[in-house]
Amino acid sequence: MRAKPEKAIVTQEKPTRTIFQEYAEAFVVAVILAIIIRAVLVQAFKIPSSSMEPTLLVGDHILVNKFIYGLRIPFTDERWPRFKDPKRGDVIVFIYPEDRTKDFIKRVVAVGGETIEIQNKKVLINGKEPPEHYGHFFSNVMLPGDMNPRDNMPPVKVPEGTVFVMGDNRDFSHDSRFWGFVPIEDIKGEAFIIYYSGKDFEQVRWNRFLKIIR
Template sequence: MPVKVAEKSLVREYTEAIIIALLLAIFIRTFVVQAFKIPSGSMIPTLLVGDHILVNKFGYGVKNPLNGTSWIAVHDPRRHDVIVFKYPQNPSQDFIKRVVGVAGDRVEVVRKKVFVNGEPFIEPNAVNLDPEILPSPRDEMAPLTVPPGSVFVMGDNRDNSHDSRFWGFVDLKAIRGKAFMLYWSWDSENFTVRWNRIGNIIP
């Protein structure tokens, strides 16, 4: 005698769909792409306060989300990459800066000018907005050699960025990913959307 299979209830179907959607969202956020908001001006003019960006989390490989070790390595960050990472002095905070030096590089700052391995580091998106030369690592930094498994980072707004010049290197395990696109930009001062920035690729 044929037996009729009971159809799933509507509630069960919706519940399963929601659970699958949540698991997929968690997977994508953990391993593929994650959204971040820019809260400060340290990356002006590349990134403005109120920009919302997407970060590629698998470009440098697949990482263990608990300790940052690589499960599948692709390549390490390169000079000029804009990266999001856990702030070394407070890992609960995320910072965004540009890679200036990689392992083995010798980085120094002389009267605001950045040198890597004795050569000027040319970054078209970096600016110095304060003409004053300060006797601090901001404008005068003795040579430092980037250790293995680390990078040296700086903000594009060179005169207003709390970066490796002050607190040292970023461990590769602390890097969340490479910033690649703006998906939203809100100017809170003028209470308006910066439509011309939406969809821009981050240089």
């Protein structure tokens, strides 16, 4: 009795991926992740002016936590999930109220419901001078309030849903003293770390790398 011939099973060989294809796929994935991280988690900014000195110097490159105050839900004023509300002392990046194409960075000095005033370079919150290590008036020149609100500003109550911000370098900062309050919905996030510092590669400030912003 003859044995039946076995059927030959032929499988189609899958084409081998080239190294170029693998690198291309990895690059696309990296780009997608970078877009998601930038849109949702953190965003990098560079400090262009001296208004936040000595906390932040010109040429500092910082990272901003974009979800700490909650992500804005499109077409609403709601934010979710909100881990905390902006509080006094936070360094925030926000949309500049007088030109919404620009982002500013300042420090929260007063929040909704508080009354702020400035008397001879002293910042008072609800009539008292709070302890703070960050705000500095370097100039000895005292400007009267009727000429300029830099050193003397009458009491103003911060509306709910907004914050009053100032630069740490209070003699050279264009802030809420001049253009008013920042709506919370215009806050992009809280600055939390310096990841690089230097005006160029020949002036690197190594001691500022990975410095926590306080």
